[in-house]
Amino acid sequence: xxxxxxxxxxxxxxxAGYYVGxxxxxxxxxxxxxxxxxxAMEVLDSALDNDGTAETIWVAIREIGxxxxxxxxxx
Numbered sequence: 001x002x003x004x005x006x007x008x009x010x011x012x013x014x015x016a017g018y019y020v021g022x023x024x025x026x027x028x029x030x031x032x033x034x035x036x037x038x039x040a041m042e043v044l045d046s047a048l049d050n051d052g053t054a055e056t057i058w059v060a061i062r063e064i065g066x067x068x069x070x071x072x073x074x075x
Protein backbone atom coordinates (compact mmCIF):
# COMPACT_ATOMS: atom_id res chain seq x y z
CA UNK A 1 0.00 0.00 0.00
CA UNK A 2 1.41 3.37 -0.91
CA UNK A 3 1.60 6.44 1.30
CA UNK A 4 -1.35 8.25 -0.33
CA UNK A 5 -3.70 5.30 0.20
CA UNK A 6 -2.56 4.92 3.79
CA UNK A 7 -3.03 8.64 4.46
CA UNK A 8 -6.51 8.55 2.90
CA UNK A 9 -7.49 5.67 5.19
CA UNK A 10 -6.13 7.55 8.20
CA UNK A 11 -8.06 10.68 7.19
CA UNK A 12 -11.31 8.71 6.88
CA UNK A 13 -10.87 7.19 10.34
CA UNK A 14 -9.92 10.51 11.91
CA UNK A 15 -12.98 12.23 10.42
CA ALA A 16 -15.11 9.44 11.89
CA GLY A 17 -13.80 10.29 15.37
CA TYR A 18 -11.04 7.70 15.78
CA TYR A 19 -7.67 8.60 17.28
CA VAL A 20 -5.03 7.72 14.72
CA GLY A 21 -2.01 9.56 16.11
CA UNK A 22 -0.28 6.36 17.19
CA UNK A 23 -0.40 3.55 14.67
CA UNK A 24 1.88 0.54 14.65
CA UNK A 25 3.18 -1.36 11.64
CA UNK A 26 4.64 -4.83 11.22
CA UNK A 27 7.96 -3.12 10.52
CA UNK A 28 7.96 -1.86 14.12
CA UNK A 29 8.08 -5.47 15.32
CA UNK A 30 10.58 -6.41 12.65
CA UNK A 31 13.06 -3.90 14.08
CA UNK A 32 13.31 -6.28 17.05
CA UNK A 33 12.68 -9.72 15.52
CA UNK A 34 13.46 -11.71 12.41
CA UNK A 35 9.91 -12.71 11.53
CA UNK A 36 7.28 -12.77 8.80
CA UNK A 37 4.66 -10.08 8.42
CA UNK A 38 2.05 -12.52 9.75
CA UNK A 39 4.13 -13.24 12.85
CA ALA A 40 4.73 -9.52 13.36
CA MET A 41 0.99 -8.86 13.09
CA GLU A 42 0.37 -11.55 15.70
CA VAL A 43 2.83 -9.81 18.05
CA LEU A 44 1.09 -6.47 17.49
CA ASP A 45 -2.33 -8.01 18.03
CA SER A 46 -1.28 -9.65 21.29
CA ALA A 47 0.58 -6.58 22.56
CA LEU A 48 -2.18 -4.10 21.80
CA ASP A 49 -5.21 -6.27 22.51
CA ASN A 50 -4.50 -7.35 26.06
CA ASP A 51 -6.07 -6.38 29.35
CA GLY A 52 -2.97 -4.58 30.64
CA THR A 53 -2.69 -2.29 27.64
CA ALA A 54 -6.42 -1.55 27.61
CA GLU A 55 -6.52 -0.84 31.35
CA THR A 56 -3.55 1.54 31.09
CA ILE A 57 -5.26 3.49 28.31
CA TRP A 58 -8.61 3.75 30.13
CA VAL A 59 -6.89 4.93 33.32
CA ALA A 60 -4.89 7.52 31.37
CA ILE A 61 -8.03 8.79 29.59
CA ARG A 62 -9.79 9.39 32.91
CA GLU A 63 -6.77 10.93 34.64
CA ILE A 64 -6.03 13.32 31.78
CA GLY A 65 -9.69 14.28 31.54
CA UNK A 66 -9.68 15.08 35.29
CA UNK A 67 -6.44 17.08 34.96
CA UNK A 68 -8.04 19.07 32.16
CA UNK A 69 -10.96 19.85 34.44
CA UNK A 70 -13.52 17.98 32.34
CA UNK A 71 -16.79 17.13 34.06
CA UNK A 72 -17.17 13.39 34.56
CA UNK A 73 -20.48 11.86 33.51
CA UNK A 74 -22.39 10.36 36.42
CA UNK A 75 -24.17 7.01 36.04
